Amino acid sequence: MLPETPSTAAAPDPVDPGSLLARLIAIDSVNPDLVAGGAGESVIADFCGEWLAARGFEAHRLEKRPGRPSLVAIARGTGGGRSLMLNGHLDTVGLAGYDGDPLDPQVRDGKMFGRGAFDMKGGIAAMMVAAARATAGGPLRGDVILACVADEEHGSFGTEEVLESFTADAAIVAEPSHLEVTLAHKGFAWFDVEIEGRAAHGSRPELGIDAIAKAGHFLVALEELGRYLALRPAHPLLGTGTVHASVIHGGQEPSTYPARCHVTLERRTVPGESADGVERELTAVLERIAGTVPDFYYRLTRGLHREPFEADPEALVVRTLTRHAHEVLGRPPVVRAEPFWTDCALLDRAGIPCLLFGVDGAGAHAATEYVDLASLDRLTDILTGTIADFCS
Structure with missing residues (x-):
């Protein structure tokens, strides 16, 4: 009782x-x-x-x-x-x-x-x-x-x-x-992107790779992806899918080149879109950057995702x-x-x-x-x- x-x-x-x-x-x-x-x-x-x-x-x-x-x-x-x-x-x-x-x-x-x-x-x-x-x-x-x-x-x-x-x-x-x-209603998919650099003292730029600066290329590309999504054919009730960077971590101290930068993003999906499709979409974005930006290395990891x-x-x-x-x-x-x-x-x-x-x-x-x-x-x-x- x-x-x-x-x-x-x-x-x-x-x-x-x-x-x-x-x-x-x-x-x-x-x-x-x-x-x-x-x-x-x-x-x-x-x-x-x-x-x-x-x-x-x-x-x-x-x-x-x-x-x-x-x-x-x-x-x-x-x-x-x-x-x-x-x-x-x-x-x-x-x-x-x-x-x-x-x-x-x-x-x-x-x-x-x-x-x-x-x-x-x-x-x-x-x-x-x-x-x-x-x-x-x-x-x-x-x-x-x-x-x-x-x-x-x-x-x-x-x-x-x-x-x-x-x-x-x-x-x-x-x-x-x-x-x-x-x-x-919309669905969502969360992804983590880890950009790898190389730690070095701030006085030795020839030894370091700035992971935060490299991540900047990805953030610009993510904004471009958002503009592209907004131009897709819209769902009659929900509009189009969206994407945004949610959390970013990187670096340890002012005098050190950061060895890694971690970006968490959210992709809101509409009917007809899936987490698998989003992963392919993000991989294509990252591969384009890797093909044009020297020393750009990344790891893409899928997190929680829910269907629309x-x-x-x-x-x-x-x-x-x-x-x-x-x-x-x-x-x-x-x-x-x-x-x-x-x-x-x-x-x-x-x-x-x-x-x-x-x-x-x-x-x-x-x-x-x-x-x-x-x-x-x-x-x-x-x-x-x-x-x-x-x-x-």
């Missing part, structure tokens, strides 16, 4: 997303891979599991990494219907620098403030309440699956772990989208949610794309048709963060109708 805290109070008040969101904000779930000593997802996963179990969901706790659990809660269907997964992340970025108490939810002018209110405990609250409402009258024909995952803010191992054991006919990621139907995402606008889950959004909003929802990466790409790669749709608000990763409470109610209504329709 867990102690009673704001995260584990057991009253079954199932249908008010604002009240549920306040309880979620009060739980510290800072990602410890972002902030050393962060609380992680254990307490909030316990709370969500208890809340959903009290409403008839079977709860599965996945915890390959101790202290970093994801929760999968299922309302089993009677059979013959489609299954739908709603995905949201439990972790938040850090609390330091927040304006006020980040774990004390405050309501002002129709907005709820607190760390994670927008990104993305508002989405978690909406999908939990929507699933509870949609199944309150009895099971649907298809399974309703809630994936409350760890670590989206860092490496997304939570959704990866969920997909090792669970699947669905479709999915909705409830990341904040301002109640706009999000059908695509693009949904089929005619997929049943997209059409179903869009119809319910139209009914609730009183107008066709805006269709959009996001420049940042989300877990949609992992679901799509696993063969699960999906889209992103979430609350309105502002302040993700910022000193002030809030969710618009009217949008939270609308999101809950849209998800409730979508679940009942799709899984029937």
Whole structure:
């Protein structure tokens, strides 16, 4: 039995997303891979599991990494219907620098403030309440699956772990989208380039090779590559891919020629681009420099990379949610794309048709963060109708 805290109070008040969101904000779930000593997802996963179990969901706790659990809660269907997964992340970025108490939810002018209110405990609250409402009258024909995952803010191992054991006919990621139907987002690929020089005393230029100066040729070429990418045919929602140098290290002291210079770069990708293609692109750039600049030696290493995402606008889950959004909003929802990466790409790669749709608000990763409470109610209504329709 867990102690009673704001995260584990057991009253079954199932249908008010604002009240549920306040309880979620009060739980510290800072990602410890972002902030050393962060609380992680254990307490909030316990709370969500208890809340959903009290409403008839079977709860599965996945915890390959101790202290970093994801929760999968299922309302089993009677059979013959489609299954739908709603995905949201439990972790938040850090609390330091927040304006006020980040774990004390405050309501002002129709907005709820607190760390994670927008990104993305508002989405978690909406999908939990929507699933509870949609199944309150009895099971649907298809399974309703809630994936409350760890670590989206860092490496997304939570959704990866969920997909090792669970699947669905479709999915909705409830990341904040301002109640706009999000059908695509960019991917990214990180690369390290180490430029090799030769250390020597600053008074002996004939012995040294300045790795930092050599790296300058690469940085100029990287800027030229960015201009070239901007001229490529643009994706209709995302535009073109981009590239930038992120981090540079080199040298030891003023009186020594630097033996090496290390550049980390990020390449943002659009559908049709891949990490393999980016690696070939960068290799071609580096080889051109090596062929024209004397004593230019390099090593290219691929780091973390994630695929871009693009949904089929005619997929049943997209059409179903869009119809319910139209009914609730009183107008066709805006269709959009996001420049940042989300877990949609992992679901799509696993063969699960999906889209992103979430609350309105502002302040993700910022000193002030809030969710618009009217949008939270609308999101809950849209998800409730979508679940009942799709899984029937």
